Amino acid sequence: MQPFTKHTGLVAPLDRANVDTDQIIPKQFLKRIERTGFGEFLFYDWRSDPDFVLNEPRYKGASILVAGKNFGCGSSREHAPWALGEFGFRVIVAPSFADIFANNCFKNGMLPIALTTEQVGEIMSRAQQHEGYELTVDLERQTLEDSRGLSILFVVGEFQRYCLLEGLDDIGLTLRHEELIREYEASHR
Amino acid sequence: MPTLFDKLWQSHVVREARGEPTLLYIDLHLIHEVTSPQAFDGLRQAGRKVRRPDLTFGTVDHNVPTTDRSLPIADAVAANQVETLRRNCKEFGVQLYDINSPEQGIVHVIGPELGLTRPGMTIVCGDSHTSTHGAFGALAFGIGTSEVEHVLATQCLPQNKPLTMKVETRGALPEGVTAKDLALGIIGKIGTDGATGCVIEYAGEAVRSLSMEGRMTLCNMSIEAGARAGMVAPDETTFAYLKGRRFAPDSDETIGYWKTLRSDDDAKFDRVVEIDAAQLEPFVTWGTSPGMVVPVTSCVPDPADEAAERALKYMALNPRTNIQEIAIDRAFIGSCTNARIEDLRAAARVVKGYRINSSVRAMVVPGSQEVKRAAEREGLDQIFHEAGFEWREAGCSMCLGMNEDILQPGERCASTSNRNFEGRQGRGGRTHLVSPMMAAAAAIKGHFTDVRTWQFK
Numbered sequence: 170m171q172p173f174t175k176h177t178g179l180v181a182p183l184d185r186a187n188v189d190t191d192q193i194i195p196k197q198f199l200k201r202i203e204r205t206g207f208g209e210f211l212f213y214d215w216r217s218d219p220d221f222v223l224n225e226p227r228y229k230g231a232s233i234l235v236a237g238k239n240f241g242c243g244s245s246r247e248h249a250p251w252a253l254g255e256f257g258f259r260v261i262v263a264p265s266f267a268d269i270f271a272n273n274c275f276k277n278g279m280l281p282i283a284l285t286t287e288q289v290g291e292i293m294s295r296a297q298q299h300e301g302y303e304l305t306v307d308l309e310r311q312t313l314e315d316s317r318g319l320s321i322l323f324v325v326g327e328f329q330r331y332c333l334l335e336g337l338d339d340i341g342l343t344l345r346h347e348e349l350i351r352e353y354e355a356s357h358r
Numbered sequence: 359m360p361t362l363f364d365k366l367w368q369s370h371v372v373r374e375a376r377g378e379p380t381l382l383y384i385d386l387h388l389i390h391e392v393t394s395p396q397a398f399d400g401l402r403q404a405g406r407k408v409r410r411p412d413l414t415f416g417t418v419d420h421n422v423p424t425t426d427r428s429l430p431i432a433d434a435v436a437a438n439q440v441e442t443l444r445r446n447c448k449e450f451g452v453q454l455y456d457i458n459s460p461e462q463g464i465v466h467v468i469g470p471e472l473g474l475t476r477p478g479m480t481i482v483c484g485d486s487h488t489s490t491h492g493a494f495g496a497l498a499f500g501i502g503t504s505e506v507e508h509v510l511a512t513q514c515l516p517q518n519k520p521l522t523m524k525v526e527t528r529g530a531l532p533e534g535v536t537a538k539d540l541a542l543g544i545i546g547k548i549g550t551d552g553a554t555g556c557v558i559e560y561a562g563e564a565v566r567s568l569s570m571e572g573r574m575t576l577c578n579m580s581i582e583a584g585a586r587a588g589m590v591a592p593d594e595t596t597f598a599y600l601k602g603r604r605f606a607p608d609s610d611e612t613i614g615y616w617k618t619l620r621s622d623d624d625a626k627f628d629r630v631v632e633i634d635a636a637q638l639e640p641f642v643t644w645g646t647s648p649g650m651v652v653p654v655t656s657c658v659p660d661p662a663d664e665a666a667e668r669a670l671k672y673m674a675l676n677p678r679t680n681i682q683e684i685a686i687d688r689a690f691i692g693s694c695t696n697a698r699i700e701d702l703r704a705a706a707r708v709v710k711g712y713r714i715n716s717s718v719r720a721m722v723v724p725g726s727q728e729v730k731r732a733a734e735r736e737g738l739d740q741i742f743h744e745a746g747f748e749w750r751e752a753g754c755s756m757c758l759g760m761n762e763d764i765l766q767p768g769e770r771c772a773s774t775s776n777r778n779f780e781g782r783q784g785r786g787g788r789t790h791l792v793s794p795m796m797a798a799a800a801a802i803k804g805h806f807t808d809v810r811t812w813q814f815k
Contacts (some may be wrong), residue, residue, distance in 0.1 A: 276504035
C-alpha cells in the first residue's frame with residue numbers, strides 16, 4: 170500500500186450530507202474485476218450536471234475533498250475509495266464517515282479525517298471563497314493547515330495511523346500471529 | 359453484566375494488544391461475484407491460499423439476470439465477473455452455489471436458509487447488508503474487498519470494538535405494520551447515521567414476536583441507520599427455524615449454548631433508544647435517503663434543509679402532497695430485505711383476487727431458488743401471475759439494478775428494497791421504500807394506500 174505521511178493539495182468543497190457510495194460510483198461500473206478503471210466514473214450522475222462542483226475548472230486537480238456528514242454511507246463497495254483515489258483524492262474531510270467506507274479508505278492509502286461541523290464548515294467556505302485554496306495534511310503530527318492561519322489537530326486511530334504512515338499490508342501483520350490463530354482454531358473445533 | 363454483543367465479541371478474540379485493533383476469528387465468510395474478484399487476485403499476487411475454504415461459501419446474486427436461466431448472461435462484462443467467481447472458487451476450493459444450482463440466491467437469503475447462519479457466530483461478507491444474519495444472534499457485518507482478502511487469507515479480521523446500542527421496543531406492532539415499518543420507523547427516528555460506530559441489539563415485545571424473516575428484515579436495515587451490525591438474541595423462534603436445516607446442528611448441547619446468548623439483565627449499553635411499536639404505522643419514504651420517511655397517512659413534509667430540497671426536486675414531489683395521492687409506475691417485491699417466503703406470502707395475501715393497475719409494471723423476484731420453489735408449491739406464483747406481476751428468478755435484481763432490471767429515468771417505484779438513493783434502481787429512477795404488503799397494495803391501486811384498510815379477497 171502507498172504510504173501516507175504528508176500531503177499538500179487543492180481542496181474541493183462538496184457541500185452535501187449523506188453522500189452515499191452509489192453516488193460516488195454507481196452500480197453499473199462495479200462489473201470490472203480489476204482494482205482500476207473506476208476514476209473516470211466518479212460521481213458519474215452528478216458530473217453530468219455542468220454546474221457540479223467537480224466540473225468547475227478551479228477545482229481541477231483537487232486532491233482533498235471536503236464534504237458533509239455521514240460521507241460514504243450505504244454499500245460496502247471498495248470501488249468507492251478506488252474511484253476517489255484514481256480521480257486524484259488522497260484525503261476526505263467531513264464531520265463523520267460511514268464505518269465501512271472509512272475502513273476501506275485506510276486500506277487504500279487514503280485518509281478520512283473527521284472534524285467538527287464548524288471546522289468542516291470553515292474549510293468549506295475557505296475553499297469556496299479562495300481560488301486555489303490548499304491544505305497541508307501532516308499525518309505524523311496529525312495537523313491540517315492552510316496558508317491563512319488555519320491550523321487544526323485531528324485524531325486518527327493509532328493503529329490505522331501507523332499502517333498508513335508505513336504503508337503496511339495488514340494481512341502480513343495478521344499472519345505474524347499464525348500461532349495464535351492456530352491455537353484459537355484448535356480450541357474451537 | 360455483558361451484552362449479547364460482548365459475549366459474541368469475547369468468544370472470538372484471537373489476540374488483543376494495547377493500541378491495536380482486536381484480532382477476531384471469523385466463523386463464516388460469504389462471498390459473491392461483485393466484491394470478491396480483486397480479493398482473489400490479491401491472494402494470487404501474494405502467493406496466499408484461502409485459509410478455511412470449509413468456512414467460505416459463494417453464490418452469484420448481484421449481477422445475474424432474473425429472466426430465463428437457460429440462456430447465457432447477455433452482458434459480457436457481467437458474465438465475465440460471474441465466470442471469474444466460478445474460476446476463483448474452483449482454484450481455491452470454495453463451495454459455490456452457482457447460477458443454476460438449486461441453492462442459488464441472494465447471499466443473505468441462502469445463508470440462513472441453508473443453516474449456515476447460526477447463533478453465536480461471527481459472519482462477514484463483502485456486502486453491507488450482512489447485518490441481516492444478526493437476526494440469529496450472530497455478529498455479522500459487511501466488509502470491503504481488502505477485508506474480504508484479509509479473511510480469505512487469515513480467517514481473521516482486525517477490528518476496533520464498536521459501541522453498543524439497544525433498541526427497546528414497547529408494545530406490539532399493529533396489524534398491517536411489519537418489520538419493515540419498524541425498521542423505517544427506527545431510522546426515521548435516529549437518522550441514517552444515528553447508529554454509526556454501534557452494534558444494535560433489538561429487544562422488547564415487538565421484536566420477540568417477529569418471525570425469523572421479520573427479524574432478518576429488521577437487522578438487514580441496521581446499516582441504513584449507520585450501524586456496524588444489528589442483532590436479536592436467539593430464542594425458541596430461532597431454534598425452530600434452524601431445526602432440520604442442512605448445516606445446522608440440533609444437539610441439546612448446541613441449543614443449550616445458544617440459550618446463553620442473550621444480554622444479561624443488568625447489561626449496560628452505550629446508548630438506548632426506545633420505540634413505541636404499538637404507535638407505528640406503515641411507512642413510505644419520500645426522499646433519497648431511508649431516513650426521509652413518513653407514515654402513509656401523512657404528507658410529504660416541508661423541506662427542512664437543502665438536502666430535503668434536493669431530494670424533493672429529484673423525487674419530483676411537492677411538499678404537503680398526501681402520500682396516498684402519489685402515483686407509481688413500477689412495483690418491486692424483492693431484495694435481501696424482503697424477498698423471503700413470508701414476505702411473498704404477505705404480498706400475495708394482498709394481491710389475491712386483484713389485478714395490478716393498468717399503468718403499473720410490477721415484479722416479484724424471490725430471494726432464492728428455494729424461496730421460489732416454496733412459493734410455487736403454495737401457489738403464490740399463480741396469484742401473482744393472475745394479478746399481472748412478473749414472476750422472476752432469484753437475485754438482487756432491481757434493489758441495486760446491476761443487471762437489466764432497472765427503472766427508466768423518471769419512473770416512480772414502490773419498492774421493498776433497502777435504499778432510495780438517487781439512481782439506486784436506475785438513473786433518474788425514483789424509489790419509495792415500503793413493506794411487501796404496501797408495495798403490493800400500491801401496485802394494485804396505482805398509488806400508495808394504507809394497507810390497514812385493505813379489503814382482502
